[in-house]
Every structure is written in structure tokens, then in C-alpha cells.
Amino acid sequence: QYSPPHNVKSNDVVPWVLNSILCRYIPSQNPHVRQAACIWLLSLVKKLSQHKEITSHLKEIQVAFISVLSDPDELSQDVASKGLGLVYEMGGEADQQELVSTLVETLMTGKRVRHAVSEDTEVFQGEGLGKTPDGHSLSTYKELCSLASDLNQPDLVYKFMNLANHHAMWTSRKGAAFGFHMIAAKAGEQLAPFLPQLVPRLYRYQFDPNLSIRQAMTSIWDALVTDKTLVDKYLKEILQDVISNLTNNTWRVRESSCLALNDLIRGRQADDLIDHLAEMWETLFRVLDDIKESVRKAADLTLKTLSKVCVRMCESTGSAAQKTVAVMLPTLLEKGIVSNVSEVRSLSIQTLVKISKTAGSRLKPHASRLIPALLEALTTLEPQVLNYLSLRATEQEKSAMDAARLSAAKSSPMMETVNMCLQHLDVSVLGELVPRLCELLKSGVGLGTKGGCASVIVSLAVQCPQDISPYSGKLMSALMNGIHDRSTVVQKAFAFALGHLVRTAKDSSVEKLLLKLSTWYLEKEELVYKSSCALTVHAISHYSPDVLKAHAGVALPLAFLGMHQGPGPDEEKGESHDATLWAEVWQENVPGSFGGIRLYMTELIAITQKALQSQSWKMKAQGAAAMATVAKEQTGSLVAPHLGLVLTALIHGLSGRTWAGKEELLKAIALVVSKCSTELQKPCSGQPTISEVVEAVLKECRKENLVYKMAALRCAGDVLRSSQEDHFSDMTEILFPLIRKSCPESGGASSRSLDEDHDDDSDDKGVKDKELQTEALLCALETLGKTWPRNPQTQAHFQSEVCGLMSGKLRLSTWKVQLAVLQAMKPYFQDLLLLEKAGEDSSALSEILTETCAALTYPLENKSYSSVRTEALSVVDLIVKRIGESEQWECMSVKSREQLQRSLSTLQSDARPALRDKAQELRRRIQSQP
Structure with a gap:
């Protein structure tokens, strides 16, 4: 110096x-x-x-x-x-x-x-361009x-x-x-x-x-800072400064605070951080949604570090780990997984999964909050576009999509965490968890949440059946409230849960459940109720067969009725998924269909009667079909009192207006009377007589609905034929008008073989009406033959008229009508009393034979349909046989014989050898007669 x-x-x-x-x-x-x-x-x-x-x-x-x-x-x-x-x-x-x-x-x-700036002034140095x-x-x-x-x-x-x-x-x-x-x-x-104030600020500034x-x-x-322990000494002040500045108005301060916190928490013990954990998580979640990208990246880095630190803290033993879990879970559940920021949700879930793996039994006190929150997250974290696609998809596409969504939810990290929690549950936790699960089942709107709840219930029923037993009733009630969900996938999940849960429930609860399902099935018309009933009973049968057998008196009659459910609007004709499920339940729990029906006969009749009394026409038809099966399976062994119960139920079901499916009742009546006619002849209390049955059926024959009328006529024909009752006079009032009514004609002998002769300009409705009229005519002719009695007075009164009616229809009719007439002629001639004794009424027989032989030439000469020719040969054979047996050849005129021989000769060139041989034989027999 x-x-x-x-x-x-x-x-x-x-x-x-x-x-x-x-x-x-x-x-x-x-x-x-x-x-x-x-x-x-x-x-x-x-x-x-x-x-x-x-x-x-x-x-x-x-x-x-x-x-x-x-x-x-x-x-x-x-x-x-x-x-x-x-x-x-x-x-x-x-x-x-x-x-x-x-x-x-x-x-x-x-x-x-x-x-002052001149043209030579250097504003930017070297690579500093862009730096003020x-x-x-x-x-x-x-x-x-x-x-x-x-x-x-x-x-x-x-x-x-x-x-x-x-x-x-x-x-x-x-x-x-x-x-x-x-x-x-x-x-x-x-x-x-000034170090207490200075150190926190300087520490943060190092990360600017x-x-x-x-x-x-x-x-x-x-x-x-020459002493390295200074940070530990002022750790509390540094944490307060850094955390408070995470949400500073200046982005640089927010970013530096994130980076400073990231450095500060590395390697720290639980006691150092535990009081600030909740605040750190919550504040960093907010910063992760910062407007500036560099701040978001810094927050993301810090959160990942914090997650690792917390997971490590949860691994340790002692009260610190328990306290860490207690502090973190509420923040992650209430602020993390429900956040609108995808990064926050993702990190929260990852942290929860890691904690659940390391914390183990320390999760138990928090399971009642953790499990419902994660189940809710299954829906909230699902992309919303899936709900939109589900609404726009067809029913089949929706079902496949929902199944895939539920499968994804069950394999998600949230569900993985839930399953880990379930391993540590006991009675003390279930008391809090079950009410929340029930609430979630009632209020949960998402497919993932509902499916997850059902999965949790199944796990509880399997892992701790004794512990869950006191709560089974509440859970069953909650599942039943949601089982009629519009999604079939949710229905299946709830049914699956109920199938397992009934094993842990009281008998009274199971009985109540099955009775409720039975009531729903019989009274609710919505298909969703019917399918949920089928799925639930099927699940119980599959997963808890012992429970179902203990309540077979309620479940199996319902299954038997369900077997007869018709296909829904979206199912192929003749196939019903629900009916298949019901059939499986029935078949797996009865000793064969015959034995099952006999075992539960009283219950089956009771439930089918309820079905027949239903306001729903479909249910009436289903009850009728079920009753028909009972009759069919038990025909050979149906005796009093069951015979009376069945017939009474069937006849009672006939009363009232016509409804779709009512034909099944008529089929059942025909079947029962046909197979049990001997038993019905015996008088028995509470058992309808044959006359009462016939009266009820004749009443149905007079209904205007043509399709139903045909079913009633077929039933009447079978009943009268098997019982040998004579009600021909009543039947003619119904049959003759139908037969005489205009019917499709061939237009001439040359075109008799044509199946139909529709006007090309007729519309579809006209075609369908014409087809229905033809079908009604065929049915009337069939019934005419079946109801032809062996009563002399009745035959004497109607024999000529019936013969004339049938002969007339053979001339100018289609091949189907000709075939039906020929089939009706067989019972007519078989039971014709004129052909049993000679000399009864030769003139009447002669008239009948003359008219018949003239008419038979038409079907015998039908070149197009061998079935018509075959049937005509059968009628000629029967007539020739009956005349020969009664020795009344004189009643068949020479002209009639010649007509028959001429027509039979045309069959010599028939392509079928059997017809040629039969025609030749009949010609010889007719020629050989005097």
C-alpha cells in the first residue's frame, strides 16, 4: 500500500x-x-x-x-x-x-x-445472444x-x-x-x-x-455453512420456508422450492418429516398442475422422491411406520386419486399400491376407508369416452365392451391394492367396512365400482365366511337392490356374489331371498328382472348347491317354470338364454325330469297356477307350457289327486279372453285326456269329468281368433277321439262353416297339383290371410275325421252330409286340401256303421259309395304329388276291404267300379313300384267281385 x-x-x-x-x-x-x-x-x-x-x-x-x-x-x-x-x-x-x-x-x-450506444457497441457477448x-x-x-x-x-x-x-x-x-x-x-x-432466518432462504436459493x-x-x-450439520439443525425452518413457497406467485420461487424440497427429503428419517407429510403431498399435488412446464416437471420429480421416501418409511417397524400410513392415506384418498389431474391420480395410485405391498397389516385400521375409496376410483379413473361408446353401441357390442371394462377394472392397480387389504381384515374392521360397501352398492354409478364391490364380497365370503356371517343379510339386501342393473355384466357380477354369499347367510335370509326372486319373476314384466332371477338362482346352484337343495321346494319349481320362458326380442327364435340357465338348475338338482316332477308335483302345480293367473300374457303362456310339460312327463302315471289338480288348473286357465300362448293350455289338456282317459272315467272328488273338459274346450272352439280356434279344434279332436264322447252335433256347427268357406282351388283338373294359386297383384296381407284360411280348412278336415262318432243316430243324421262335403273338396282343391280330405275319409269309413252289417241301409250306402268313388278319381289321377296318390290308394283299399268284410259289393254300382278301375289303370305307369303294385292288386280285387 x-x-x-x-x-x-x-x-x-x-x-x-x-x-x-x-x-x-x-x-x-x-x-x-x-x-x-x-x-x-x-x-x-x-x-x-x-x-x-x-x-x-x-x-x-x-x-x-x-x-x-x-x-x-x-x-x-x-x-x-x-x-x-x-x-x-x-x-x-x-x-x-x-x-x-x-x-x-x-x-x-x-x-x-x-x-451511449453507437454502431460499434457490443450488446451481446459470444453465446449470450437473447440475454438482456x-x-x-x-x-x-x-x-x-x-x-x-x-x-x-x-x-x-x-x-x-x-x-x-x-x-x-x-x-x-x-x-x-x-x-x-x-x-x-x-x-x-x-x-x-441471522442464520435462523438466513439458512432457509439461502438453501432454497441454491436451486433457483x-x-x-x-x-x-x-x-x-x-x-x-462450514458445518454440515447446519441443515439438520435448521431442518424445521427450511421445511417451513420451502413448503410455504411451493405456491408462491413467482414461478421461479415455486420451481426452486420444489427442487429444494426434493434435495432436502432424500434419506430423511420418518420423525423428521412426518409432521409435514400431509401438507407436502397436498401442496405438491397443486403444483403438479402448475401453468409452467418447468415447475410441473420439478413438482413431478419431488413427488416421486417423496413417494419413495414414504414407502421406505412404511417398511420400517414401530409406531413411526403406523403413523406414516395414518397420515398419508387420507391425503392420497381424498386429494390424490380423486384429483382432476391425471398425473396426480396416477402417482397416488402407484404410491398406494406400493404402500399396500410394504405396509401389510398396518393397513388394517384404515381398510374401511381405503377399500371403498379405491372401489370408487375404479369408475372415476376410467376414461369417460367408454361410457359414451357404451351408450352408442348395440346390445351385443355393449355386453362385450362392459365385460372387457370389468375385466380391466379387476386387474387394475386399485383392485390389486384392495385384494391386499382384504388379506388383513377381521371382525373389528368388517363392522365399519360393510355399511360403506352397502352404501357403495346402492349409490355407485360406475360399472367398475359395482363389479369391484361384488368381487370384494366374493373374496370376503371365501376368505372369512364366519366373520362375514353376521353381515350377510345386509349385503344380500344391497346386492338385490342393484341386481336389476341394465348392464348384463353387472347383473352377472351381483348374481355371482349372491351365489357365494348365501353360504354364509341364515336359512331365513336365503328363504326370503328366493321368495323375493320368485315374486319378481312372476309379477315383474321387465326382462331385466327375469334375467337377474335366472342368473342369481343359477349362481346359487353352481356355487352353493347345498344351500339350494335345502330350499329346493322354493327354488326348483321356479326353475321348472323358468325353463319354459320364451326367447326375448334380441334372441333368436326358439332360443332363450334365461331358459337355458333355468334348465341347468333343474337338471342338476332333480333325479331325472320324471322323478323331479313327481317329487315337486304340488309345488309345480301351485306355481304354474300363479303363472296362469298372472296379468302378463307371456307369463300365462309360460305357465301353460310348464303345465303341458307336467302333463306330458306324467301322462302314464298321473292319478288322483294330482290328475284333478292339473286338469282343474288347466281348465281354470282357459277362462277369459284369448292371449298369445294360450294354445299351450289346450295342448296340455289334449295330452292329459289322451293319456289318462281311463283314470278320468273313474269318479273322483275334485277331479273334472270328461264332459266338463269337453264343454270347456268347445267353448274355446267358438272363439273368433282363427289361430286360437285351430288349436282349440285340434284339442277337441284329440279329447273326443280318446274319450269316445259323441259331441259331433256341436262340432258340425263349428266345422261345417269353416269347410264350406271359400278355399284355394286348383282352377281345373289339369292344374290340381299346384300348391298355391295366388293372384300376382295381391298384397302381402291378402297372401297371409289366404294361407291362414287354408290352414284353418286343413285343421277343420282333420278334426272332422277325429270327431266322427260311432253313434248310430248321429251317423244316420250326418253320414250323407259329411260324405258330400268331403267329396266336394276332393274335386277342385289344392293337393294339401286333397290330402287332408283323404286323411279324414279314413276314420269316416273305418267307423261307418253301414259297412258293418249287410242290409242296414243299402240305398244310403250306395249313394255314399257312388259319390266317393267319383270324387276319388281326382286324387288317384294326380300326376304331380305321389303323397296324394298314396293316400287315395289307402282310402280305396279301406273301402274295398270294408265292403268285402260286410259282403255288400252290390252297393257299389258298375259305374263306380269302372271309374275306380280306370283311375287305377293310370297308375300302371307310376314311377313308384309300390304304387303300381298296389293299384294293380286293387284292380284285380274289384274285377273279381260279382
């Missing part, structure tokens, strides 16, 4: 040099000149600190150094900051106060000396100034600047002359009282996204 000798006049150039630097070179436009001038000025201040010229111009020197601070060159900034530190040390107390005020005002407001000349650098000093202001010690800004800005040059041997280490040590002593600030603050930190 220069000291001028006393009493010696010296050539002092300091004033000139100082003036040149301050007035000429510091304001220069050339940054290199300013940098050189700044170094000169620092040297002057350092070496000539006692010179009066220097001490008298401290304020101007500070202004000069401040102006260089905003230069983009780092060396210039470092030199200027060192100079400012020295200027501050040289001043007195008053001077220092003034200097501090000036510096703080300059740094905080950003005011600086303006440099004052932005980054000056912001560093603003942060330092703000730090000092917060401590209420603005003069400390000089110490910060000394510590923050030391270039590599200052650590060299030449730079050591400037005494940086001494300055740092002195600053450290002065800053020691601005490189200059980060380097500056790291320099200060390294100089001040």
Missing part, C-alpha cells in the same frame, strides 16, 4: 487518474474499456484506501462500481462487487448508511447509468438485496456481494492479494446471528432456475 513521505512534495497523479477513470473510461461505450477502468479503479481503492482523493470520492466511486454491475461480462461484475465491498469498509458510519441506501435503491429499482444486458445479472443483486432487507440489515448486502461474486481469478495467487477468504470469514461472523442466482447463492452458502 502506497504511503507518501512526510514533508516531501510529491508528484501526485492520483487525482488525474481517478478523474479519468470516473469521467472518461467508466462511461465509455466500449465494454472492454469499462472493464479495464473498473479493474484500475479496484486497484486504486485497494492500494490507496487512505489517500484523501479516494476517501473524498467514495460516493462517486460506488456509483461507478454500481454502473459496471449491469455489464454482461462476469469478470466486470465480479470486480465491481469486490470494489463495492471495499468502498463500504472504508467509509464511516454515516458514509456507510448513505452508501447502503444508494446501493439498495439502485439494485431494487434497476436504475443504472446509461451508456441487465436482466439476469441485476436480478441476482435484487435477490441479495431482498435477502438483506428481510433480515432488517440492508448493510449486509455488501457482505453478500463479496461472497456471491468471486471469479476464478480471485482464487489464484494474484487474486489472493484481494483477501477474499478474510472477507468471507469476517462476513460470516457478522451474519451468524436462474444460473447466476444459483451460482451466487451457492457461493454464499459454501462460505457461510
Whole structure:
């Protein structure tokens, strides 16, 4: 350091040099000149600190150094900051106060000396393009100034600047002359009282996204914090500062807080962090949705670190791990998995899964909250587009899609966590869990949630049947409330759960369940109720067969009725998925259909009677079909009192208007009477007589509905034929009008073989009506033959009329009508009493034979249909046989014989040998007669 000798006049150039630097070179436009001038000025201040010229111009020197601070060159900034530190040390107390005020005002407001800019001025240096000349650098000093202001010690800004800005040059041997280490040590002593406030802020500033600030603050930190335990000492203050600044208005502060927290929590023990865990998770969740991408990335990094730390904390033993689980779960469940931010949801679920794997039995106290929350998340985390697609899809597509969605939900991380929790449940937890599960079953709207709940119930029923037993009734009730869901996949899931749950339930609860299903099935018309009943009973039969057998008296009659359910609107004709399920239940639980019906006869009749009394026509038809099966299976062994019960139920079902499916009742009546006619002849209390049955059937024959009328006629024909009752007079009132009604005709002998002769211009309705009329005619002819009695008086009254009616229809009819007439002729001639005794009424027989033989020529000469020719030959054979047996050949005229022989001769060229031989034989027999 220069000291001028006393009493010696010296050539002092300091004033000139100082003036040149301050007035000429510091304001220069050339940054290199300013940098050189700044170094000169620092040297002057350092070496000539006692010179009066220097001490008298401290304020101007500070202004000069401040102006260089905003230069983009780092060396210039470092030199200027060192100079400012020295200027501050040289001043007195008053001077220092003034200097501090000036510096703080300059740094905080950003005011600086303006440099004139010429065409040669270098604004950007090297690779610094795009970096404002004052932005980054000056912001560093603003942060330092703000730090000092917060401590209420603005003069400390000089110490910060000394510590923050030391270039590599200052650590060299030449730079050591400037005494940086001494300055740092002195600053450290002065800053020691402020460390509690200073350390948290400095720690955070080390992670500032601005490189200059980060380097500056790291320099200060390294100089001040020589004891590595200082962070542990002030951990609580650092955490409070960092967490509170996670939501700061400035993005740089938010980002630096995230990165600082990420560094701070690594390797920490549970006791250090546990009080702040909930706040950290919740605040970081908010920051993860920040508007700035770099902040979001920093938050994501910190959350992943926090997740790892928490999982590690849960692995440990003792109360700390239990407390960690207790603190974390509410935040993750209430704020995490229900968040609108996908990243938050994803991280929360991943953390929950990891915790569930490591925490083990420590999850048990929280299972009643954790399991319902995760089950709800199965729906909330599902992409909403799936619901839209499900609504737009067809029923078949929807079913396949729902099945895939439920499968995905069951294999999801949430369900994996739920299954882990279930392994640690006991009675103490079930008391809280079951009510929440029931509530979720009632209020849950998503397919994933409903399917997940059902899966949990199945697991409980399998893993802890004794523990779940007291709650089975409530769970069954909740499942029943939701089993008629519109999704078949949910229905199956609920039915699956009920199938397992009934094993743990009381007998009274199961009985109540089955009775409710039976009531639904009989009374509810919606298909969803019927399918849910089928699925539930089938599941019980499959998974709890012993329970079903214990309640077989309720379940199996319902299954028998369900077997006869017709196909739904979306199912193929003749096939019903529900009916298949019911059939499986029935077949797996009875000793053969015959034995099953006999075993549960009373119950079967009771349930079919209820079905027949239903307001639904479909259910009536189903009951009728079930009753018909009972009759069919038990025909050979149906005796009193069951015979009376069955017939009474069937006849009672006939009363009232016509409904679709009522034909099944008529088929059942025909079947029962046909097979049990002997038993019905015996008088028995509570058993309808044959006459009562016939009366009821004849009443149905008079109904206007043509399709139903045909079913009633067939029934009447079978009943009268098997019982040998004579009600032909009543039948003719119904049959004759039908037969005489206009019917499709062939249009001439040459075209008798045509099946149909429709007008090309007729519409579809006309065609269908015509087909129905033909069918009615065929049915009437069939019934006519079946109901032809062996009563002499009745035959004497109707024999000629019936013969004329049939002969007339053989002439100009289609082949189907001809066939039906020929089939009716067989029972007519078989039972014709005129052919049994000679001389009864020869003239009447002659008339009948004459008319018949003339009519038979038409079907015998039918070239197109061999079935017609075959049937006609059968009728001729029967007539020839009966005449021969009664020896009444004289009643067949020569003309009639010739007609038959002529028609039979046309069959000599028939393609079928059997017909040729039969025709030849009949010709010989007729020729051989006198």
C-alpha cells in the first residue's frame, strides 16, 4: 500500500487518474474499456484506501462500481462487487448508511447509468445472444438485496456481494492479494446471528432456475455453512420456508422450492418429516398442475422422491411406520386419486399400491376407508369416452365392451391394492367396512365400482365366511337392490356374489331371498328382472348347491317354470338364454325330469297356477307350457289327486279372453285326456269329468281368433277321439262353416297339383290371410275325421252330409286340401256303421259309395304329388276291404267300379313300384267281385 513521505512534495497523479477513470473510461461505450477502468479503479481503492482523493470520492466511486454491475461480462461484475465491498469498509458510519441506501435503491429499482450506444457497441457477448444486458445479472443483486432487507440489515448486502461474486481469478495467487477468504470469514461472523432466518432462504436459493442466482447463492452458502450439520439443525425452518413457497406467485420461487424440497427429503428419517407429510403431498399435488412446464416437471420429480421416501418409511417397524400410513392415506384418498389431474391420480395410485405391498397389516385400521375409496376410483379413473361408446353401441357390442371394462377394472392397480387389504381384515374392521360397501352398492354409478364391490364380497365370503356371517343379510339386501342393473355384466357380477354369499347367510335370509326372486319373476314384466332371477338362482346352484337343495321346494319349481320362458326380442327364435340357465338348475338338482316332477308335483302345480293367473300374457303362456310339460312327463302315471289338480288348473286357465300362448293350455289338456282317459272315467272328488273338459274346450272352439280356434279344434279332436264322447252335433256347427268357406282351388283338373294359386297383384296381407284360411280348412278336415262318432243316430243324421262335403273338396282343391280330405275319409269309413252289417241301409250306402268313388278319381289321377296318390290308394283299399268284410259289393254300382278301375289303370305307369303294385292288386280285387 502506497504511503507518501512526510514533508516531501510529491508528484501526485492520483487525482488525474481517478478523474479519468470516473469521467472518461467508466462511461465509455466500449465494454472492454469499462472493464479495464473498473479493474484500475479496484486497484486504486485497494492500494490507496487512505489517500484523501479516494476517501473524498467514495460516493462517486460506488456509483461507478454500481454502473459496471449491469455489464454482461462476469469478470466486470465480479470486480465491481469486490470494489463495492471495499468502498463500504472504508467509509464511516454515516458514509456507510448513505452508501447502503444508494446501493439498495439502485439494485431494487434497476436504475443504472446509461451508456451511449453507437454502431460499434457490443450488446451481446459470444453465446449470450437473447440475454438482456441487465436482466439476469441485476436480478441476482435484487435477490441479495431482498435477502438483506428481510433480515432488517440492508448493510449486509455488501457482505453478500463479496461472497456471491468471486471469479476464478480471485482464487489464484494474484487474486489472493484481494483477501477474499478474510472477507468471507469476517462476513460470516457478522451474519451468524441471522442464520435462523438466513439458512432457509439461502438453501432454497441454491436451486433457483436462474444460473447466476444459483451460482451466487451457492457461493454464499459454501462460505457461510462450514458445518454440515447446519441443515439438520435448521431442518424445521427450511421445511417451513420451502413448503410455504411451493405456491408462491413467482414461478421461479415455486420451481426452486420444489427442487429444494426434493434435495432436502432424500434419506430423511420418518420423525423428521412426518409432521409435514400431509401438507407436502397436498401442496405438491397443486403444483403438479402448475401453468409452467418447468415447475410441473420439478413438482413431478419431488413427488416421486417423496413417494419413495414414504414407502421406505412404511417398511420400517414401530409406531413411526403406523403413523406414516395414518397420515398419508387420507391425503392420497381424498386429494390424490380423486384429483382432476391425471398425473396426480396416477402417482397416488402407484404410491398406494406400493404402500399396500410394504405396509401389510398396518393397513388394517384404515381398510374401511381405503377399500371403498379405491372401489370408487375404479369408475372415476376410467376414461369417460367408454361410457359414451357404451351408450352408442348395440346390445351385443355393449355386453362385450362392459365385460372387457370389468375385466380391466379387476386387474387394475386399485383392485390389486384392495385384494391386499382384504388379506388383513377381521371382525373389528368388517363392522365399519360393510355399511360403506352397502352404501357403495346402492349409490355407485360406475360399472367398475359395482363389479369391484361384488368381487370384494366374493373374496370376503371365501376368505372369512364366519366373520362375514353376521353381515350377510345386509349385503344380500344391497346386492338385490342393484341386481336389476341394465348392464348384463353387472347383473352377472351381483348374481355371482349372491351365489357365494348365501353360504354364509341364515336359512331365513336365503328363504326370503328366493321368495323375493320368485315374486319378481312372476309379477315383474321387465326382462331385466327375469334375467337377474335366472342368473342369481343359477349362481346359487353352481356355487352353493347345498344351500339350494335345502330350499329346493322354493327354488326348483321356479326353475321348472323358468325353463319354459320364451326367447326375448334380441334372441333368436326358439332360443332363450334365461331358459337355458333355468334348465341347468333343474337338471342338476332333480333325479331325472320324471322323478323331479313327481317329487315337486304340488309345488309345480301351485306355481304354474300363479303363472296362469298372472296379468302378463307371456307369463300365462309360460305357465301353460310348464303345465303341458307336467302333463306330458306324467301322462302314464298321473292319478288322483294330482290328475284333478292339473286338469282343474288347466281348465281354470282357459277362462277369459284369448292371449298369445294360450294354445299351450289346450295342448296340455289334449295330452292329459289322451293319456289318462281311463283314470278320468273313474269318479273322483275334485277331479273334472270328461264332459266338463269337453264343454270347456268347445267353448274355446267358438272363439273368433282363427289361430286360437285351430288349436282349440285340434284339442277337441284329440279329447273326443280318446274319450269316445259323441259331441259331433256341436262340432258340425263349428266345422261345417269353416269347410264350406271359400278355399284355394286348383282352377281345373289339369292344374290340381299346384300348391298355391295366388293372384300376382295381391298384397302381402291378402297372401297371409289366404294361407291362414287354408290352414284353418286343413285343421277343420282333420278334426272332422277325429270327431266322427260311432253313434248310430248321429251317423244316420250326418253320414250323407259329411260324405258330400268331403267329396266336394276332393274335386277342385289344392293337393294339401286333397290330402287332408283323404286323411279324414279314413276314420269316416273305418267307423261307418253301414259297412258293418249287410242290409242296414243299402240305398244310403250306395249313394255314399257312388259319390266317393267319383270324387276319388281326382286324387288317384294326380300326376304331380305321389303323397296324394298314396293316400287315395289307402282310402280305396279301406273301402274295398270294408265292403268285402260286410259282403255288400252290390252297393257299389258298375259305374263306380269302372271309374275306380280306370283311375287305377293310370297308375300302371307310376314311377313308384309300390304304387303300381298296389293299384294293380286293387284292380284285380274289384274285377273279381260279382
